[in-house]
Structure formats: C-alpha cells, structure tokens
Amino acid sequence: MSGPVIDYRTVFQALPSAVALLTPDLVFADANEAYLVLSGRDRAQVLGRFLFDVFPDNPHDPDPSGVRNLHASLRRVAATGERDTMALQRYDVEDPDRPGVWRERYWSPVNVPVLGPDGEVRLIAHRVEEVTELIKAGGAPDSDRGRVLEAELFGRARELQDVNERLRRAHAREREVALHLQAAMLPAPRPLGHHRAAVRYRPAAGALNVCGDWYDLVDLPDDGRTAVAVGDVVGHGLRAAGVMGQLRSALSAASRVAVGPAQALEVLDRYARSVDGAENTTAVSVYIDWDDRALAYSSAGHPPPALCGPDGTVAFLDRATDPPLGARPEYAGRPQSRTAFTEGSVLVLYTDGLVERRREDIDTGLSRLARSLARHRRADPGPLADALLADLVPATGLTDDTALVVLRL
Template identity: 70%
Template sequence: MADAGIDYAAVFQALPGMVAVLTPELVYVDANEEFVRMSGRSRQQLVGRYLFDVFPDNPGDPAASGMRNLAASLQRVLTTGERDTMAVQRYDVQSLEQPGCWEERYWSPVNAPVFGPDGKVVLLVHRVEEVTEFIRDRGGPVGTRARALEAELYIRARELQEVNERLRKAHAREREVALALQEAMLPAPRQVRDHRAAVRYRPAVGALNVCGDWYDLVERIGGDRICVAVGDVVGHGLAAACVMGQLRSALSAASRVAEGPAQALDVLGRYAHVVPGAESATVVTTFVDFDARTVTYSSAGHLPPALVHADGRVEFLDAATDPPLDASPDPVARPEATAGFRSGDTLVLYTDGLVERRREDIDAGLARLADSLARHRTAEPAAMADAVLLELLPPEGATDDTALIVVRL
C-alpha cells in the first residue's frame, strides 16, 4: 500500500465523520478535522492529553454517566480485541468561551482496536456521531420525545448490525471448526486393495449449514471383500459433525467382522441408541465380494445405492430399506439383499445433497443421477465423480452437504 503514493494522514484528516486515535492509556494521539470542529477543541488541546481530562463529566449533573460508559466501552475493546458500539450517550461538553457553562450534547460512539505485529491492541479508534439535533427540543415535549425515539431507533439499528456481524463471524468460525473436524474424521481418498475408487465431499454453502454427512471404505477380513457406506446425521454444525464421527467409527469397526450389512446396521443401531443426536440418522452399507461378484446391502432410511452396469443400465438397490437408526424403541433385525455384478460395472453411493431439491419430487433427482451415471459410465472413477458433481450440484452450491463414492467393480 505504501507504493500506491496515498497520503493516509491526509485521508484521515478528510474523513467525513468525527474520528480520534487513542493510546491504550486513553491519551489522544491524533484527531481529524471533523473531530476538532465538532468537539470545539483544537488539536493542541487534544493531542497528548488524557481523554477524560479533556472531556470530564458535567459536575453539575449527578446522573452524568457518559465518562463511565465510555471508559467501560474502551476497556472492552482492549480486553476482547473486538469493536464495541455504544448506545446513544448524553455527554455534556464544557464551553471554552464561558468556563463553568456546560452544553447539553448527545453522542453515538463506536470504538475499535488497532493491532500491533504481536497481535496486541496498540491503539484505539474512537469514532463519534453527534446526534444532539435529534434529541434537542425543537417543538415542545412531544417533539423532544419523537426526536429522542428517532435517534434511539437509529442507534438500535446500528447495534443490531453489529450483533449480526458478530454472529456471522461466530458461525463462520464454527463452520471452519466443523469442516476441519469432518476432514479429520473422514478417510482420505485411496485405493481399496487393487480396486479403483474415488470419494468426493462437498460442504453446503453458507456458514450455518455444515452438516453430518459421511462416508467410509473398509477392507473386510477374509477374501477379496470390502465395505462401502455413506450416512447422514440430522442437524448442523459441530454437534452433527461429532455425532457423524462416532457413527462412522462404530460402523467401520462393525463392518470388519459382521457377517453381513444387516448385522452391521443392527450393531450400529444399538450404539446410536446411546449417542445423543444420533436418532433419525440414515445410513446405507454395502458388502462387495469380488470373488463371488455380489453386492449385499442394507439401508437404514437412506437413498439407494446405484449399480451402474457396463451396458448403461442403472439399477437402484432398493430391496432392503428400513427406518433410520434408533427409529424403533426395540431393536429389530434389519433386511438385506444381494445383487450380482460383472467386471466393469460401477457401484455409486451418495447422500441427499446430490439429488434432493426443494419443491421437487425425489424421483426427479434420482432420474438425473441415473442419466448422468449412464453417460459417464466408461470414465475412470475420479473423472466420473467430478462429472456427476458438476452436472447435478447447483452452480451456486447446494444447501446440504454432499458425499459421493464411486467404486469400479
């Protein structure tokens, strides 16, 4: 910025509002021309002097609180490192022409930190709007109350903007943490034995919409067998991400030793019963046996896997669907079904962010998916996954997370 040739001192002086700069000890470092003009103090009477020596409370007003309120706001900025917007303040100013005479004044201050290289607050920016004209009586008691209300509404609107901005930043931080947690818990893209596979995860757009979608690929014990699963936890944010991690880990362990996918979901359902937030989570798991060329599957309320045959036919595996996890108070044995495949077929698992759209029947989304899978069936799994996401996800991003697994059989 220094190379741009901008005179920032001149810019500071030309700012249209009242702005002053203070040290952490509340000593004036500088004040712009508008601050000097509106405060009635010269720069010489400001710079180098303690704030409350220049602007003390009116000693003739026992209820005066401007100095105390301003000091508290500035201390909050020093302590938290965050901007602080104050409500409108009555802060009378002593007349320099008539010592002992105090002018009734109303101000709307905003205080903000300036950080040094070590991240500590080294200066305070004190911006003030003079709102006396809104408050001062120009039309009797009714006019006074109306103008006071108008000024207060104006300040409250600004305070609401400040709160909304803080909430936005807080949600953004939560989103970052949730995404980091999801990334740490989900397995990295990799080959499963000698079989080609691709996984993709796309978080929802918006700071509030980090969800609990997950996927897993597990090598099973004995023979050329793997387990492929996807799931979706109800809810958003860190809570959903934590539940997701617990369910994924539990199913991953169960799938290594279970006799079939139904038994693995039985175990997972019993575990979900004691995990707060796991109720109504959905999951589908498939056991792929490359020696027998079969896919055995079971679904707990999840969308059906797609078996893409080399000839272009897309078969949705929906013959073993049951309610979501922990939907029944008593554990019930879950169903499972088996489908055969040939070399060159492709197994695709996904979550609802890929196919569900508001005000649209789910069959329309499944039809789009089947069409895209059929057209890209000869592509390598990674290229196929990228093409499907490009075609099915909205250009502006989906409002729900999307997980996608493509395994070449």
C-alpha cells in the same frame, strides 16, 4: 363468476414500495419505478446486470457490513427458498451524477423467494425501504422529541452494526473449528488396493463445513472384500457432526468383524439407540466381493445405491431396505440382498441431498441420477463424481448436506 383480468406487470410497476426482481445469480430481471427513483438509476443501468456491480462497496468504508450482509441474505434465500427480513443495514450508494462521491444511506430490506412450478427458486423479490432520514440528521428537528428519536435510531443502527460484526467474527471462528472437525472425522479414504474410488462431501449452502452425512470405505484383508457405507444423521452443524462421528466410527468397526452388511447395520442399530441425536439416522452398507464379482447390501431407510453396467444400464439396489436406525420400538434383524456385477461397472453411494428436491417426487431425482451416471460412466471415479455433482446440484446450491462415493468395479 370470473373476476377482472389483472395486468400484474402494471401492478408491479405501480407498487409504492421499491422492489427489484433478481435471478438466483443476483442479476436484475426487473425493477419497478419506485426502486429506480429510490436508487437514482434508470432501467438501462440495472436490467441484466449483477446487483453488486450496479451497487458496489464504498471503497472508503473499511468494513462494508451492509454489502456483505445483503449478499449473504440473498444467497440464503436462493438456497433455502425461505424469505428473510433483514435488520437495519448501512449500505452507501455512489451518487450517479457525481462519480466518486458516496452517500451514507440506511435501508430496511426484505428478500422473498419466487418459486417455480418445480419448487425451485426462480426469482428473488428484493424490497427495500430507505430510512436514512430517520437515522441521520437531515436538517433541524421539529422538536426535542424528534432529536431524541433521531439519536435513539442512530444509536440502534450503530448497535446493529456492532452486533453484525461480532456475529461475523464468531462465525469465522466456528467455521475454522468446523474445518478441523471435518478433516478429523472424514479423512480422505485409504487406497483400496488397485481399485479406484473417489469421495465428495458438500455441506448445504449457508451451512458450516461439517454436517451429519458420512462415508466410509474399509478393505477387509482376511477375505478380499471391501465394505463401503454412507449415512445421514438428521440435522446440520456441529451437533449433527458429533453424532455422525460416533456412528461412523461404530459402523467402521462393525464392518471389520461382521459377516455382512446386514449384521454390521444390526450392530449399528443397537449402538445408535444409546446415542442422543442418532434417532432416525439412515445408512446403507455394501460389501464388495471382488473374487465372485458380487455385491451384498443392506439399507436402513437410506436412498438405494446405484449400479451402472458398462453398457449404461443403471440398477438401484433397493431389495433390502428397512426403517432407519432406532425407528422400531424394539430391536429386530435387518434384511440383506445380493447381486452380481460385471467388471468395469460403477457403484455409486450417496446421501439424499444429491437427489431430493423440495416439492419433487424422489423418483424424479433418482431418474436424474441414472441419466447422469449412464452418460459419464466411462470417466474415472474422480471426474465422474464431479460430473454427477455438476449435473445434479442446483445452480442455487444444495439445501441439504451431501456425501458421494464412486467406485470402479
């Protein structure tokens, strides 16, 4: 039995709560009547405009934390696809009839992602409820109990503002530590003789500037080979970065003495079993033999490197893949494969944040990478790396950390 046909646009306009629909770039796509009435704006003043152009900071407020917190919440929802119920916020609004006159107002916002068929965030439903009447004195209270409640709510609002400010300062200090840690553990690679290479590192949107992804490039002067590797520790932030630093150093050392990539990963596997937090780390190692024009590679549960020939043909190095580090109950050797390359080819190693998307098959991301790589294959490694990121990173930002290595063979 079929149900009634529902006009959802009419329902949206009839909602008693104030709701605006924003694009991931925080531009008004729509707003219901309750939102327009509450904000004191008409439809022409909001639709198609950036949220914070319509409702800018109060220039007389020395610390507009409500504006900053709302911006961070909306960006987080756009990047993660997860809803965010915010704490009470002070967000002053300019009187539309009296330019330059600002009204102190308090809001209770909820930001909800609206996903498209591909699982990406298409819109953000921004619902607000004004609680200014409960926070500020709007006339004589009806009773002593009302005055007590009003004072308590006002005090709680001030406490929340203080907490938000302390959190902001703590985050700023933590980010400064993170930047120093990143520079220490992921330095710019040394020159690889006359071979051209580029690396890029992108933390997930909303994360600190450190993560569990790493890259490493090592010239092996004894036999003229180069070892290249990328890896991915489960998790984000300082803890994952600490594990990453240990594993990166271990693999870099192992690569200098191992006969090939499989043996280097075997050594790393043994070491990872003694490191808390290293479980299920993925990594891939490629040894480039410049004289024989051949690549030897081995993977521990990692997405396959991409090899693009001068003619634009892209092959994924996926014939030597084993489980992640420490995934087997007992230690075992790892497979290794070898393939030839043509001079002028491009080798790309990356972590899964570049190709994986929520609710999307991994093959779709790999195909997207192959098309972009073939299209930009003639560019130098630096511009090529930037082009790959421009093509593959969503407009809402990365939801997972990403490391990228590009080498001209």
